[in-house]
Amino acid sequence: MPRLPQRIVCLTTETVEVLYAIGEEDRIAGISGYTVHPPRARKEKPKVFAFTSGDINKILAVQPDLVLSFSNLQADIACELIKAGVLVHAFNQRSVDDILAMIETVGRLVGAEAKALELVTGLEELIKGTQAVAAALPRRPKVYFEEWDDPPISGIRWVSEMIGIAGGDDIFSEAATRQSARERIIADPLEIARRAPDIIIGSWCGKKFRPEKVAARQGWADVPAIAGGQLHEIKSAVILNPGPVAIREGLPALARLIQSWAASA
Incomplete structure (x- = not known):
């Protein structure tokens, strides 16, 4: 499926967690230095940003075709990335239902909706x-x-x-x-x-x-x-x-x- 993102940067830990949980971790090209779940991600993936600060060139260096960000706290970096021509999807989950919806959306973005729905059903x-x-x-x-x-x-x-x-x-x-x-x-x-x-x-x-x-x-x-x-x-x-x-x-x-x-x- 060539239209699906192949090099994803996750600027928060929760989208990293979801991609690993649904077996799509190979798509991750970079993570936040604050990633904690799963622990193996810190060893396997390059850290390209903190949470609200960092060098945009480190993100661009891994050539992402999708960046997953979170909330207004990352609005500035999302704006910079968009100006640089990068596709950005900004999540803003604040409730339990929002968390479940975020999981489903990540699954759809990478063509793994069935696996994401299975994860949601378990939760x-x-x-x-x-x-x-x-x-x-x-x-x-x-x-x-x-x-x-x-x-x-x-x-x-x-x-x-x-x-x-x-x-x-x-x-x-x-x-x-x-x-x-x-x-x-x-x-x-x-x-x-x-x-x-x-x-x-x-x-x-x-x-x-x-x-x-x-x-x-x-x-x-x-x-x-x-x-x-x-x-x-x-x-x-x-x-x-x-x-x-x-x-x-x-x-x-x-x-x-x-x-x-x-x-x-």
């Missing part, structure tokens, strides 16, 4: 199974997901949705649909304490979660999650990448924490 089955278990829980915990600590930033939309799928209630669900992290900053950290989460989950992008620092925050001593020792970490590389891994690994991790809380409550 949908995982979602339905998780929902069924959650429906049987005796009660739902209030969950605070912290994407960053200083200033505190609440969880993005797909994380909030997965908390609900797993049987919990995101205490800042009203903020989850806001696109940028800046819009999800919690101006008054005591508002978190006032909402009394039963579980606190940290996923500080780029650094290790420090539960002892959270527990020591002024005015937080009576927060149920702190009193009950329910402070946990889910690695950002797992849950904050809007690709298959978020559903395949992030959702079960959320479900385990919520089910454990329910069993001990």
